[in-house]
Amino acid sequence: MVEYVCDSCQNQICIDRCSRRAVVIPSKYIGRPQSEQEPDLLTGNEQSILKVGESVYQPPQHGWTHDLIERYVNAYDKRHLNGDAWDVYLGSHWCGSSEI
Structure with a gap:
């Protein structure tokens, strides 16, 4: 996620004089495979509850995508800044946390 500060x-x-710059905010969602060797947690779970x-x-009607899940997770993270820990599950698969 990119935020402008x-x-x-x-x-x-x-x-004062505005000097906005892009800052990359790491996502709390880690379900997206980072290499060909990692399993894709989304495969077969596109219609699971998040x-x-x-x-x-x-x-959603056409199923979850990694980009869509990441948007939901990032929006939740922005709204819940109270310090409580939380996790992300797609069906029964753990795929993220506020602790990351």
């Missing part, structure tokens, strides 16, 4: 901004409001922390999401 500015050292001159406070609460997204510029107080659980992110306490939130449960039904699969």
Whole structure:
């Protein structure tokens, strides 16, 4: 995920000369295979329920994709900054955590 930050901004409001820069925020979702040797947790689970922390999401009509799951996980992460630990499951497969 890419977020844009500015050292001159406070609460997204510029107080000086704006100098936004892109910062890559690591994802809490690790279900995407990083090499050909790793299994793809999504294969066969495209219609499984996604659980992110306490939130449960039904699969979309055309099934989950890694990009879509990552968006849900990143959105949940932004909303839940209270310090509580949470996990990500696709069906019964663990595929992420706030602890990553």
